[in-house]
Amino acid sequence: MRRPLLPLLGRAWLALILVFLYAPILVMAAMSFNASPFYQLPFEFSTRWYADMAMNPQIIEASLRSVGIALATMVIATALGTAASIALFRYDFPGKRVLQVLLFPPIAIPWLITGTAMLIFFFAIGIGRGTPAVLIGHVALALPYVIVTVSARLSSFDVTLEEAARALGADAWTVLRRVTLPWIAPGIVAGALFAFAVSFDQFVVSYFLAEPGDSTLPVLIYTAIRKGFTPEINAISTIIITVSMGIMFLATRKSSFGGSR
Amino acid sequence: MSSVEVRNITKSFGRARALDDVSITFEDGGFFALLGPSGSGKTTLLRTIAGFSFPDTGTIRIGARNVEAVPVEKRDIGMMFQSYALFPNMSVADNVGFGLRVRRVGAAEERRRVAEALDLVQLGDKGGRMPHQLSGGQRQRVALARAIVTQPKVLLLDEPLSALDKTLRVDMQIELKRIQREVGITTIFVTHDQEEALTLSDRIGILRDGRIVQAGTPREVYDHPNSAFAATFLGEANWLPDAALEGLQLPGDRTRHRFAVRPEALTLTDGRPATGNALSARLEQRVFAGAMATCLVRVDGEPWKLVARDRDLPEMAPGSEVWVSWTPEDTLAVPREAAT
């Protein structure tokens, strides 16, 4: 190395940022194993809070609800989003640009606005609050992510493959099933994982749409934090962050979002 | 302007040896082509001379100054890239003036020299354009003007013409040669295109596996290749089968040399000619290409190629027995030990 100072400084900066990003999460995880309910040091290992958490019916119920909603969101958003991506890729039609641009408001507009707007509208048309409302909202938020991810994969798809299959006598549905879908499968898997994560981590929209009695996990945590939190919340938070980071790790590996060209 | 002297340079990337004890001198004001297949180390050598990478051992001298430890921005070189590498956020004039501004020559001086350089490449009226508004050939010229405007000691060109289509490439070759002569700058030019190397340069270095195989004027290298690799990489060679050597006039000892003939040195006739070296052959195919024609023949089972003016060739059907002949002086004698 000729001028080692600058690259060295750069690496040090990067290391500091990683500490900044991960330290609080690690502290939280460590504290979930600390016996003291007031986060007192010295550290004393205990799995007490995990046991407490497992005995807490509210947390269990909210966890199951969150996972259920996330799974349902994943299935619906992936199916609808994949279909839309294929149509947007395959056909040229007037208004296509508009449809593509319309994907951005759900991503770009603050969830506070989207969430309150959904609340007002769902009450006006009689859906009201509750799990169905939450599910409708989550699917809408996840759809753009699925469409963007699957479209990115599709853009590397060679259309002449479809034409070749057609020339060999395959009909449109056979081409879709045997040629197109296998090619975009990694994009679909990544999109599905994104959809799951968007729903599983979603707090704002769930907060406005969930019925106070049967909330999702993030809403439960928010309420608990505001009441003055207990280490049980640490325990479930640690589990949540492990699950969501694990899922996103898989998703970024599957899609080009990971930065590889 | 300065000469460039490279002495015993080695450079390894991990286990791979990109440059293996390379020594070569580039004379002041000369136009030197580095020619070789991909992976031969020619680009590594150019980038080492430029100062983008540093040799593991050896010395590089530009003019009177040893530069092997000097980073690129302090070497005072001009470089042109295969992708042109024009700055997309700057106008043509700002691109050309970049190096001058870095050197703080002053606004008036910068304007004058930018105008001069743009005139030299015949783009005097395009200073206000942005790079994306120019054609490929124009970008090429801007890149050239940008590389020489600072009057660097040496101009380094990394396959600068390979992105152009054929007719434009020929125009640019002529243009490049004219400008190089006018400016008189020492120029080192990397290419894998042998025709380009022959047309442009007054000296050629052929590289293979990180070594300089042969260096000399284009004519020297073409007429006296010192290895089978040099003979086939620069031009084409028809190798004389060992069994056919009997009775031929050869310019060297057959135990120490292999012999070859260039396609354009061969004559094709239907009867055996009276003088010179001749071998019987079978005509396999004749490919018409306007003024010239290429004939594929077989000599003792070896495929040979022959190029001649179409009108000089006798009319013969594929499969006919023919004779190929050449004057003995046109035989290339290639040392055997180097022939791999």
Added chain:
Amino acid sequence: MAEITAPEDRRRLVTLLSPAYLWLTLAVFLPLSAMLFFSFLTDLPQDAPDWGFTLENYLSFGESEVYATLLWKSLKLGVTVTFFCILIGYPCALVLARTIKGRARETLFLLVILPFWSNSLVRIFSWAIVLRGNGVLERGLEAVLPWDIRLNLMFTTHAVVIGLVHSYLPYVILTSYLALQAIDDDIVDAARSMGASTLTILRRLLLPLSLPGLLAGAVLVFVPVVGSFMEPRILGGRHGTYYGTVIEDQFVAVYNWPLGAALSFVLLAVVLLILGLSTPILRRART
């Protein structure tokens, strides 16, 4: 890509597209329109039979200084957080994209953006544990430094800024990184061959060429921060009243939905204005 000509193509197109877009219409576009409508109502139709139209919800924004002050406070928070995200994140993207190569780069990039995809509420909560009085940060610093430390960071504006920067920093890194790594290495090499120093290359090439990415990142940070309410609530305590928290209150505490809708809509207008202003710059840079 095929032009739509045959009726069966048209049918297939509609079959593929309409479910997704109907869903988006039902769950996003109609609600946003409904919010505009509700913001002009005196009362909720389902609550009060004598509801009517009024401009009062918007007028109260102008009459009471509270809302304008809070919106201004939220905008300032957005500027502060965006500023720190750029200050911290852009050099990081620069290091990642221009000095680290190969597998190490991919892994580090993944590590940097991974937290961004994890639960933001939980991450904010983790800061509450770190920053609280006599918490991990103070105790940790006490262990290193000889004197008594009283940072008192928890329930301050600083805590809110730290939490938000932590939440949104990966956005700036992601977009800047993508813009920076798209810059051709030859361009930097060319500048160096002309004698440019690292600083000149940064100032005249890398920064201008990656500006669209940086700007996109800034917008992606600024917009949600202006609308944030959960982060100030958890980390800001008494100082945690912002425009977003006031909107939240209208829906979950005060139950004045028409006023909440009007406040939301003002925020939406601000957001759209910012997005609209930044679009031409982002688009121009793409050519």
